[in-house]
Amino acid sequence: xxxxxxxxxxxxxxxxxxxxxxxxxxxxxxxxxxxxxxxxxxxxxxxxxxxxxxxxxxxxxxxxxxxxxxxxxxxxxxxxxxxxxxxxxxxxxxxxxxxxxxxxxxxxxxxxxxxxxxxxxxxxxxxxxxxxxxxxxxxxxxxxxxxxxxxxxxxxxxxxxxxxxxxxx
Amino acid sequence: xxxxxxxxxxxxxxxxxxxxxxxxxxxxxxxxxxxxxxxxxxxxxxxxxxxxxxxxxxxxxxxxxxxxxxxxxxxxxxxxxxxxxxxxxxxxxxxxxxxxxxxxxxxxxxxxxxxxxxxxxxxxxxxxxxxxxxxxxxxxxxxxxxxxxxxxxxxxxxxxxxxxxxxxxxxxxxxxxxxxxxxxxxxxxxxxxxxxxxxxxxxxxxxxxxxxxxxxxxxxxxxxxxxxxxxxxxxxxxxxxxxxxxxxxxxxxxxxxxxxxxxxxxxxxxxxxxxxxxxxxxxxxxxxxxxxxxxxxxxxxxxxxxxxxxxxxxxxxxxxxxxxxxxxxxxxxxxxxxxxxxxxxxxxxxxxxxxxxxxxxxxxxxxxxxxxxxxxxxxxxxxxxxxxxxxxxxxxxxxxxxxxxxxxxxxxxxxxxxxxxxxxxxxxxxxxxxxxxxxxxxxxxxxxxxxxxxxxxxxxxxxxxxxxxxxxxxxxxxxxxxxxxxxxxxxxxxxxxxxxxxxxxxxxxxxxxxxxxxxxxxxxxxxxxxxxxxxxxxxxxxxxxxxxxxxxxxxxxxxxxxxxxxxxxxxxxxxxxxxxxxx
Numbered sequence: 029x030x031x032x033x034x035x036x037x038x039x040x041x042x043x044x045x046x047x048x049x050x051x052x053x054x055x056x057x058x059x060x061x062x063x064x065x066x067x068x069x070x071x072x073x074x075x076x077x078x079x080x081x082x083x084x085x086x087x088x089x090x091x092x093x094x095x096x097x098x099x100x101x102x103x104x105x106x107x108x109x110x111x112x113x114x115x116x117x118x119x120x121x122x123x124x125x126x127x128x129x130x131x132x133x134x135x136x137x138x139x140x141x142x143x144x145x146x147x148x149x150x151x152x153x154x155x156x157x158x159x160x161x162x163x164x165x166x167x168x169x170x171x172x173x174x175x176x177x178x179x180x181x182x183x184x185x186x187x188x189x190x191x192x193x194x195x196x197x
Numbered sequence: 198x199x200x201x202x203x204x205x206x207x208x209x210x211x212x213x214x215x216x217x218x219x220x221x222x223x224x225x226x227x228x229x230x231x232x233x234x235x236x237x238x239x240x241x242x243x244x245x246x247x248x249x250x251x252x253x254x255x256x257x258x259x260x261x262x263x264x265x266x267x268x269x270x271x272x273x274x275x276x277x278x279x280x281x282x283x284x285x286x287x288x289x290x291x292x293x294x295x296x297x298x299x300x301x302x303x304x305x306x307x308x309x310x311x312x313x314x315x316x317x318x319x320x321x322x323x324x325x326x327x328x329x330x331x332x333x334x335x336x337x338x339x340x341x342x343x344x345x346x347x348x349x350x351x352x353x354x355x356x357x358x359x360x361x362x363x364x365x366x367x368x369x370x371x372x373x374x375x376x377x378x379x380x381x382x383x384x385x386x387x388x389x390x391x392x393x394x395x396x397x398x399x400x401x402x403x404x405x406x407x408x409x410x411x412x413x414x415x416x417x418x419x420x421x422x423x424x425x426x427x428x429x430x431x432x433x434x435x436x437x438x439x440x441x442x443x444x445x446x447x448x449x450x451x452x453x454x455x456x457x458x459x460x461x462x463x464x465x466x467x468x469x470x471x472x473x474x475x476x477x478x479x480x481x482x483x484x485x486x487x488x489x490x491x492x493x494x495x496x497x498x499x500x501x502x503x504x505x506x507x508x509x510x511x512x513x514x515x516x517x518x519x520x521x522x523x524x525x526x527x528x529x530x531x532x533x534x535x536x537x538x539x540x541x542x543x544x545x546x547x548x549x550x551x552x553x554x555x556x557x558x559x560x561x562x563x564x565x566x567x568x569x570x571x572x573x574x575x576x577x578x579x580x581x582x583x584x585x586x587x588x589x590x591x592x593x594x595x596x597x598x599x600x601x602x603x604x605x606x607x608x609x610x611x612x613x614x615x616x617x618x619x620x621x622x623x624x625x626x627x628x629x630x631x632x633x634x635x636x637x638x639x640x641x642x643x644x645x646x647x648x649x650x651x652x653x654x655x656x657x658x659x660x661x662x663x664x665x666x667x668x669x670x671x672x673x674x675x676x677x678x679x680x681x682x683x684x685x686x687x688x689x690x691x692x693x694x695x696x697x698x699x700x701x702x703x704x705x706x707x708x709x710x711x712x713x714x715x716x717x718x719x720x721x722x723x724x725x726x727x728x729x730x731x732x733x734x735x736x737x738x739x740x741x742x743x744x745x746x747x748x749x750x751x752x753x754x755x756x757x758x759x760x761x762x763x764x765x766x767x768x769x770x771x772x773x774x775x776x777x778x779x780x
Contacts, residue, residue, distance in 0.1 A: 031451045038702055039762060042709045043755050049515060050751030054508040059744035062728030062737075095499055103499065156495040163407060163733040164496070 063090035076177070079191035083178030086171050091160060093175070104157065105146050110134065111176075111183035117144065122152075131188050134176045138167070233409040236331050236735035243327050244739040252324035253741035254753070259317040261716055261757045266310040267390075268429075268715065269765070271383045272437025273303035274354070276471060278376040285369060295464055299441060300358050302772045307354060309764065325739075328730045335402075335409050335416050336393055343389045346382050353379035387433075388426050395421040397731050398722070399493045407734040420493040424486040431482050435475025436711055441468035443708035444769055446701035449694075458694035465704055466531060466693075472707065473524055477603070477671070480517075480596050481664055490725070497732070501725045509721050509747050514592075516714045518556040521599050523703040523710075525552060528606040530700035534691045535613030544609065551602050559595040594644030597663045601636060604671055608678060618685040625681040629674045636666040712761060716754035724750075 074082065087093045096104035114130035117123055125143035127133040136143050141155035150156045160167050167175070170192050177189040237243075244252065277296045284292030321329050333340065357375045364372035400407075402415025409416065445465035452458040491498035500506065529545050532538040608629075617625070643662040726732050728742040736742075 031447070035447055035450065035705060036766075038705060039709050040759070042706055043713060043758050046512070046516060046710075046713050047751050047755040050512050051748045054512065054747050058746055061743050092496060095496060103495065158494060158496055163736075164727070164729060 060089075073193055074191040076187055076191060077181075079174055079189070080177045080181040080187065083171075083174035083176070083189075084182075086167065086175050087178055090165070091167055091171070091175055092165055093160075096157065103149075105149060107179060107182075109183045110137075111180045111185045122147075130185070131176055131180070134179055135172065138172055138175070233334065233411055235406065235408045236731060237327055238736065239327055239738045241738055241740060245324060245326065247323065251741070252320075252739065256317070256320045256324060257753060258757060259313065259320045261719060261754070262761060263310065263313040263317045264719060265712065265715065265757075265761045266306055266313050267387070268433050268436050269440060270303050270307050270310045271387055272433040272440070273299055273306070274357075274376065274379050274383060275434055276437040276441060276468070277303070278373070278380055279471065280467065281373060281376060285373065291460075291463070292467075295467065297361050298772075300361070301775060302444075302768060304354070304358055305768045305771055306765075307351075309768070325730070328735065331731070331735060332393060332397075335396070335413065338413055339389050339392060339417065343386060346386050346389070350379060350382035350386060353382055384430065387429060388422075389417075391425045391429060392417040392419070392422055394722075395419050395425050397729075398497075398726055399490075400731050400734050403734060421486065421489055424482070424489045428479070428482040428486050431475050431479050432715070433475075435472050435479060436715070438468045438470070438472030438475060439704075439708040439711045440765070442472055442704040444468075446704035447769075449696075449701050450698060455694055460693075462534075462693045462696055465701065469524070469527060469704060469707070473603070473607070476520065476524065477600055480600070481668075484593075484664070494732075497725050500727065501721065506721055506724060506747070509717065509750075512717065512747070512751065513714065514556075514559045516710050516717075517596075518559060518599075520707055520710050520714075521603055522552060522556070523706045525549070525603055525606045527700050527703040527707075528603075528610045530696055530703075532610050532613040534693065534695055535610075535615075536689050537616070538613045541609045541613060548602050548606055552599055555595040555599045555602075559592050559599075591644055593663050594640055597640045597667045598637065600667050601633065601640075601670055604674070605633070608674065611678065614687050614689070614691055615682055615685045617681040619681050619683060622681045625677050629677050632670055632673050636670045639663075639666045709758070709762065713754060713758045716757055717751065720750040720754060 093107070097107045098104075099106065111130060111134065114127075114133040118125070118127050118130070118133050123144055125133070125136050125140075127136045127143075133144075137157075138160045141157040141159060142153055145152050145155045158165065161172070173189040173192075177187050177191070180187045180189065246252075277300050280292050280296040280299075284290065284296065353375055357372070357379050360368075360372055360375065364375075396416050396419050399420035400416070401419035402412050403409050442465050445461045445468055449458055449461035449465060452461055487498070487501070490501055502510065525548065532541060619625070640663045643666075724744050727744060728737045729735065730737050
């Protein structure tokens, strides 16, 4: 075989090997499609449970919360009982934020994360968590309320975040 | 050629901006309204369709081709200038000839770069007109500068090349100056283009609503601009060396005479040393880039390193591992050129062992997908002892150890033909050994401590200690090495050409892997923008906004690599024709 062919063949084998490696050894997970841009307009009134489920979908989907708030990554505190912990947070001496009750704390955590940074997860005053009202996440008021309803029902406390009425955005 | 230049320089400035200028003017007409509009919210209908052609694929392919060629034509002049200076410094005319030979190659590649640039531009304007108008509205002035620099670069290239033979003697310095100008222009061009792509990832100079506030410098000097500049520049140096090395390898394999083999062996060696010098600091530049991504947006960082794209880094690890092994293998083969090679042959197997172990640690995935039953058997998603091997500190440890041992191979190579000349040589060597050991202990301890005993948030800190240790080894040992060999005579001429053919395939492997890897990393850089043209400001609402699978990306990159390397082969062939004609 001529040298030229041998070198070309060698190059093709190397490229083929990498491509095959990528095809065979990586699981063929399809990345999630981009979240819907249009905010869900609520056609009919939701019950409290439906509203919490609506929040749960946002929590795992458009809200991207589960990306950081998960047990495996360890990059953000667990939110399993945050609706309970919230009441303790706002009375702790190093809390400088403006929330007066637990639900308000959750709301504040989403819209102004740096108001209070959980110790061990970043320097005080600069939370690594993005404000979720802003892009790239961009939740609206109803959606954030839905997430709060989900967090409250998950922690087993009374759900105070009220579902929207029919036709409300 | 001139036509091409014109089209490069004028199209982006005229076509899209004129569509946009209308908006700006009507805005301005209403009074003191800002000159900049918020990024348009696009709908699926805003993306032109061109029957049958997948717009994303077309742009991706064009961009990839342009990037490879651009990297090549930026890299080769860097290489050529270094070699020319070495030639001036050592007075060895072989370097001058080598530099000149390569500049010819980059001349053809230069026009192809312009061609692919035009193709990229056209595909962007055709398929993503709104995105282009938006970017032009912000970066218009830098695009003019880009065009200007392109003329400077072209001019400098022609003078540099055609003046090579004429500008000798007292003019040689001026010639080196032209080379410097050529590289300065080329590198600035890259920096400007980097500003555009990094702005799309980490936009700056925009207000809270995402509306650009009119300061071009802010937009240019965004979060990732400098890390990207550094990373791409170093990678270019390494890339240029690797391509020249592959060329030399091919010529070596086809050489008929021993003299020819010797020449191309020497050329391959010179090129590969430059490639390795670029390769060693590259992981550090990569860490900086990644750290900046995290600090800009933790969300973007997690998307990069976790989730689906995490697998891409497994592939990257495999390719870089192959690169390191090939580079070491080449150095070990190279030892045989020297008179004292036999002294060091015994060590090779240990170095190989350490490299293999480090490689495996590096390779341990963090997020292996386990079936629920497997996870239960293991007692969780991660194995309690092995899981930390998948984390950053372990990978940092592995890569630093690999770098240190590659450097050791290099030292042994250097010693294969020289004996120390100073009296205190033994203490010097002992000091070197002590530095090596201390650094390795330091790196491993830091890796274990941060890997097993700290929180995720602090794990990155391990890299600082480790990088510092590695750099210290390289710098301190190089200095000692130089001192103990001061005045040392070479133990006879290197036996250039006395290399097994396999070593040449190692050089070819390095060049091919490098090309492929550049493509893959280009994909991930772009993929972490997700469904945004400009992250968090301008959403991608085209049907292609979704992220493709890693395997799909690998296929696109593989086909691209084949096409690109085929064209490069063709260029080499043309250059050979040219050289024969000259002779």
